[in-house]
Amino acid sequence: MDATPLNALVLTVVFAAIGLYALYFVIRAGVRDGILQADKKRETSRRTDFPIG
Numbered sequence: 001m002d003a004t005p006l007n008a009l010v011l012t013v014v015f016a017a018i019g020l021y022a023l024y025f026v027i028r029a030g031v032r033d034g035i036l037q038a039d040k041k042r043e044t045s046r047r048t049d050f051p052i053g
Contacts, residue, residue: 003011
């Protein structure tokens with residue numbers, strides 16, 4: 001079975017889609033963790049800015 005140009009194009013598109021799908025989840029997880037880290041940093045800085053007691 002030889003690879004016709006159409007088969008090569010289809011395989012390229014499929015592998016690119018799989019790679020981009022994986023990259024989407026990596027970026028999504030990074031953004032989520034960054035937001036959580038920024039929220040935590042803001043919370044701790046608020047507590048030290050205005051000490052109660």
